[in-house]
Amino acid sequence: MLINRRSLFGAAAVAVGSLISGREVFASQTDQKQWDIVVVGAGGAGLSAAVHAANSGLSVLVLEKTSAVGGSTLMSSGQWAVAGSRFQRDLGIEDTRELFIQDMLNFGKRMNDPSLVQAFVDASKIEYEWILAHGVSPRYLIANAGMSVPRAHFFEPKEVLDLYTRQLTRMNVPIRFNSPAHRLFFDPKNKRINGVYVTYNNKKALVRARLGVILATGGFARNKNLLKKYAPACSEAFVLCGKGSTGDGMIMAQEFGADLLDMAYIQPTYGYLPHPESSRDKTSAFYAGGIIVNRAGRRFINESLSYKTIGALALQQPEGRTYIVFDDLIRRQALTKDPRERQYIGEQGKAHRGFVAASIRELAAKAGINADVLQQTVSLYNETAPFGKDILGRQTLTYTYGKPLPITEPPFVAIEASAALLTTYCGLHVNPLMNVVNVFGEEIHGLYAAGEVTGGVHGASSVSGTGFAKAFAMGRIAVEALKAQI
Ligand SMILES: Cc1cc2nc3c(=O)[nH]c(=O)nc-3n(C[C@H](O)[C@H](O)[C@H](O)COP(=O)(O)OP(=O)(O)OC[C@H]3O[C@@H](n4cnc5c(N)ncnc54)[C@H](O)[C@@H]3O)c2cc1C
Structure with a gap:
């Protein structure tokens, strides 16, 4: 909505x-x-x-x-990062102020000011509790970019x-x-x-x-x-x-x-569908295991990195066009991880604003991606990434969370996505x-x-x-x- x-x-x-x-x-x-x-x-x-x-x-x-x-x-999408919330505890997620601070410093490549990060992390918790005490609650919780545990609490802004x-x-x-x-x-x-x-x-x-x-x-x-x-x-x-x-x-x-x-x-955010009109026009299926390829069918980045880092490189791809490619297992996983995905990939065999096919070659043909190269890209990924040997260094789904999966279970999906500032x-x-x-x-x-x-x-x-x-x-x-x- x-x-x-x-x-x-x-x-x-x-x-x-x-x-x-x-x-x-x-x-x-x-x-x-x-x-x-x-x-x-x-x-x-x-x-x-x-x-x-x-x-x-x-x-x-x-x-x-x-x-x-x-x-x-x-x-905004209304994600509020806070550590040690009751929401997390109820789901059995252990998180601490110290872990949150470390995640922010590591993800920020230690270019951020530790005293500001600490002040923010502490005030974020106080303000979050204040909002809850006044009757407004987040709807769901996921692990997103830069988090070693699920910490993104989604409010309706x-x-x-x-x-x-x-x-x-x-x-x-x-x-x-x-x-x-x-x-x-x-x-x-x-x-x-x-x-x-x-x-x-x-x-x-x-x-x-x-x-x-x-x-x-x-x-x-x-x-x-x-x-x-x-x-x-x-x-x-x-x-x-x-x-x-x-x-x-x-x-x-x-x-x-x-x-x-x-x-x-300053970096753009990756995952927006072409011509986005709101923060809803976005998919993060790559953080559930999808790979990102350009029109030549080649991966160009470790998909577990920040969506900002991905966004900066995506803009440099030919025509600035890239695609998130995944299989049915990853589609189901994406739905569990983030309910917002339902609008695009909620039903097996259908992809609102995307392409679906029974094989990788057929998928490439429908999406306008080089079929031979995409087939090679997926095969290589399947042989390496799930075993910790990805040539682009992908070891996780997002940041330190989750393990890469092979892309083998049809139907396959490709969604065109890009970066928006x-x-x-x-x-x-x-x-x-x-x-x-x-x-x-x-x-x-x-x-x-x-x-x-x-x-x-x-x-x-x-x-x-x-x-x-x-x-x-x-x-x-x-x-x-x-x-x-x-
Ligand atoms: C589409 C989208 C999705 C996002 N999703 C997330 C998310 O899920 N999680 C997350 O952490 N962050 C997200 N962000 C970023 C985050 O929402 C913003 O950084 C944050 O809300 C900014 O709040 P703010 O109050 O600083 O600025 P704003 O909310 O932009 O408010 C600034 C206000 O100042 C007014 N103003 C500007 N200049 C003047 C002036 N000269 N005189 C008087 N008024 C002025 C503006 O009109 C505006 O009303 C998202 C941002 C966008 C755009």
Whole structure:
């Protein structure tokens, strides 16, 4: 089911109705009103920050440049990576904080900041428990990229966002829609960021924030210039993310010398079907045992690697076209591992948006793959990978989990898939309190950041479910830090 963005905005607009009626006087009023905290961006990170600020008795204003809450968070698959949950325990899965931290550091090739990873892992657990305590639960749990045990708890993102907007309504916290923030205000008297300039109703206004500003503006996958600068290989990739993901917060903070982290590791996500319209248009059948081949019928990567690493190489294949190939045993395994696969491969002998055949040769002919080469590729894989001798080094299904299977049981399936750029997962250097740090390693007083606008948590590659969780978890941490200043 596609998420209805309008319905969420409708709900939020009704929820904050009394506040929206105050729009007309906003530009003049804000010049006088001083908030404790101003949050820029109403995605997961911004809403979390606003809720925790208001719950702590602080006055908080949320500025959102689009007409709705949600950003990329609303479009997300809703995977929340957390270790030691009750959900895991009930399924007999043993997991610990330490194992999660090790997985993130190893998967990030130790390019991530260990203190940030630890802060994230701890806050992710606290925020996850907070959500559960407020009546919203994940639907299922799987092992995904970068996990040595199943740790990706799947929420319905709209349910999570609705929980936060309901809280904001209850506490009368204003969200100002259609209000893009442009620049930060540095107060020379107390030498800190004490506000933000915003446009509302074609008027510019300065909104003041006594304790500080939290940038929660998301990533920059929709900013072609920034992509050309930091990730030229992705600048022509298909983009699927919130329309506000244009890097505004990162640029605003750079005016004050903000350092940037993880910029070299922007990668697209593999597994999207051609012309995806939502996060649902995706398959991860390769993590259940499928192999990935190009149109020449050749494998080009160890399929157990991160879907980001796979995505970067997939874009380099001829015409950027690749196929996930598997047999009926793997099809059934994929269904057990991830219920989302049902929409494409739920029935034996059928593959919605894919090809099915009784032999590998016939499959290749239907899909337009070189048949001789694909036959050789599958035969070689069957003779090597299940015995730990894969020429591309595949030893597992995903990360350290599962064992490769031979592709022998008809009917065989081929699904065309590609890479789409969903996230940038890099940006502002923050310390473990989410205070933005300048290029000399000094805190920029009064300036905080949370969510996808930040770098340093993922390093060279992101563990699945850490982006969605990071948004909500970091919003909480930033508020705790600002509270401590009172
Ligand atoms: C299709 C898709 C699937 C994904 N699936 C997963 C997943 O399953 N698990 C996972 O961990 N991660 C996933 N991610 C990534 C993850 O969801 C995001 O990184 C995270 O939710 C970002 O949250 P955020 O609050 O930082 O940013 P966003 O949710 O993007 O919110 C940022 C908000 O700031 C607003 N804004 C921007 N600039 C301004 C400005 N100048 N003034 C005012 N407002 C502004 C934007 O309009 C937006 O509303 C997915 C992402 C996508 C796109």
